[in-house]
Amino acid sequence: MAAAAALQETLAPAPARVRREVPAPVPARPRREAPARARTANPRRTPQRTDHAPRLALRLRPPRLDRIVRGRAWIPVLGAMLVAIVGLRVVVLKLGASVGNQIQQATLLESSNATLRTQISALSDNQRIETLAHGYGMHVPSPLDIHIVRSATGTHLAAAIHNISAPARSSFLTGLVSEQQAGEQTTAKIAAANGASVGATTSTATGSTQSTATGSTQGTTAASTQSSTGPTSTGALSSSGGTSAVSTAGQTGTGAATGTGSTGTGASTGTGASAGTPSTSSATGTPGYSTTDAGSTGLNTGVTNTDPATGTQQGTGSTAATTGGSGLAG
């Protein structure tokens, strides 16, 4: 019964709240004037602290602290902190997940990078590049095919420099396209032969390029045929003044070319063996200083000869002394 009574009491309506009288603020004590003290003789002695300051602090702090601690502002603050903690946790989880993905991505990229580096290394193999270059009619010259050209006197040099002119854009591009087509065909053949480095192929190609001779003469189309025992490819270039056949060959090769210059006619045939046989030319003239040959592997062909004495190749121009497997006329 006592409990029920107590419960009833608790359930009884609460008395209306009476606003608590706020006690009037305690008037501040008048600050006691400290009696003037005579200064002591000892200047190092610190002045005695009065106990009024701590008392004042104690009187002021509790109500403020209470207000702060018991204030309702804590509710939103704590709520916000809770939200922040949860949010932080979520972010951490997301980061963890993203780290996993990033690691996976990094592994993928590392793998890809290694694969690409492997490909670069394999593709940079110069044997492969040389094989491809063969398809475009390019060859690494044999050491024996590189000849040293004797320098001439100043007048010859000046004449030679004077003879140099840029090729015409249209014919050059036309020739380049045909060369590339021929090269691609040869590349396909090489690829079909499983990159054969030994074989016997026969190919022909034609092409024309702008002459570099004086008098702005245009070279004629040269054609070459070849029979080779080595990796073969063809290319064709025309020469200035007379004609020049380009024949690239392996150990043996033959080249034949005819053509006309603007004022001269040259026809030549050349036969090359591994040791090289000088080609013959119907053109007459004094030998020029510049000779280029195509040796046993048929290299460096298609270069014209210029007689620096006359500076031209017109009819009485120079005759090239050539050796090797290409038919070269000048």
Next chain:
Amino acid sequence: MSTSAPRRTVDTIDRRVGLMFGVFLVLLLIGVLRAGYLGTIRSAALRQAADSQQVRNIIVPAVRGEVTDRNGVVYAISEPTDAIDVDPYLINKTYSDPQVVANKLAPLVGLSAAKTLQLITKQGTGYVQLAANVPAATDTKIMKLQLTPTSAPGINGITDEPTERRVYPRGNELAQVLGWVGSTGGADGLEYQFNKVLAGSSGVRRTVIDAQGKPISVQTPKTMVPGSNIRLTISAPLQSEVESVLAGVGAQYKPVGATAIVTDPRTDEILALANWPSVNLDRVPGNALQSVGGHLPAAEDQAVDLSYEPGSTFKAITAAGALQDGLVTPNTEFTVPPYLEAPGGYKVSDAEQHGYEQLSVSQILQISSNIGADLIGQRLQAQRFGYWVNRFGFGRYTGVGLQGEQRGIILQPSGYTGSSMYNLPFGQGESVTPIQMVQAYDAIANGGILRTPQIIDSIGGRHKREPKGKRIISSQVAYELRSMLRNVLTDQGTASGAAIPGYDMAGKTGTAQIADKGGYSKTQFMSSFIGMVPASNPKLVVSVVVDQPQGAYYGGSVAGPAFQKIVGWAVPHFGINPCPAAVCPA
């Protein structure tokens, strides 16, 4: 009376509150007891189960270091790959029709559907490796496989394990130097010798995954330390060319073996080192270390482990000693008889028969007279000859740092017999390795300083210190030797066919009979050539040694052309300009 109804209500409420309190109390008690039970008695088992379901401890294999040439062209590299493992128990338990799983997996693992089905449903095992060395991209596809468009990604029972695959993108280039990697690490060559440096140390990655298998936390209890990269002094384009030239020699002369070394004598860096026969490192055959078809083992690095009698290439050493001791000059003449008769009836003759002739030291080297070399050696005498052989580093390891290096067999002067000085001066009766000969010729080429040949440029980015070397002959003697060796490539020399017009070259041929049953074979020869270019200030030293060529055997006709091809390719590549004799006098 007015208070009775509220009192009943209060009682009822009181009872209900009490009841609820009691219920909650009991539930709380049950919860606490359950928590205590799970947290203490079942703790270990549950933790283990949670770990196995949610935590994956993955061993991250260390990425093995790369091996590159001097310009960064990769010779050996490791690709991160994965092994795909299967738990057939889980597959059989999870999927009613494993054929569907097999059909999805088969194209990705490179197996037939039937074979895949057989593996993923294998009875009596919880582990089957379905595929190894799967590229990372393929692995990602496998791990995200969906059996149906609506099903969750991933197949229950399929896991991946990070591994790596060693790749040798240049195939058989530098194969004997590089070696290869076996199941337990480096198995041969540099891969074996520098295994610790290249291997690094594996790490551990701890990944917590959610119910869907997505990682929610990744920790790294142990960090993976990748292996260090090794940069060699090798020039990949030159190496490729030298390999090609040796392959040509192998095809033409069908020798037992052949090796070629190219060095820069100014630093003794090895720019190319090739052997024939060769081996493709991507598919190393089981018999790579055995002799096949009468050839030397394909994995043998003959440059360092082939001990051979050098023959006439050794005459330069004899001449160097005599020159340095001041016993001869390049123009000192000797009366060379048709033959020399050594104690024991052993006759020393030259390759070509001749009568008595006057030959200078320079001519003796030019035409490679055995008798002339003996006469120089006799003037030098045994003690000093032995001293100079040792001085040039023969009989000792060069310290090049390649696996399997031999030091050759060199008699000490105290062990010489009466006939020793009749064959040692022209390179018979002593064994050297190709790398030792190159080291000696490097000293002649660089002005007289003997250094350890270098093939390691840097490890982990730290440049290897260049050896100082020691002077063994004066620069004047080295110059005189080079001048004399120039004549070998002239029309009257033994290697006229190895010359390249316009280039200033020097070298020496070697044609040595092979020791056989207490004597010397008349059909088996060791053909060699060592030369340098340009002779006035050598930038390249090239050595070619061909073991028992068929069809021809003179060093000038077998090794000389190979030397010529290598030099002919290398000089423009390294920017060595032609320099005719008129411009670059001896």
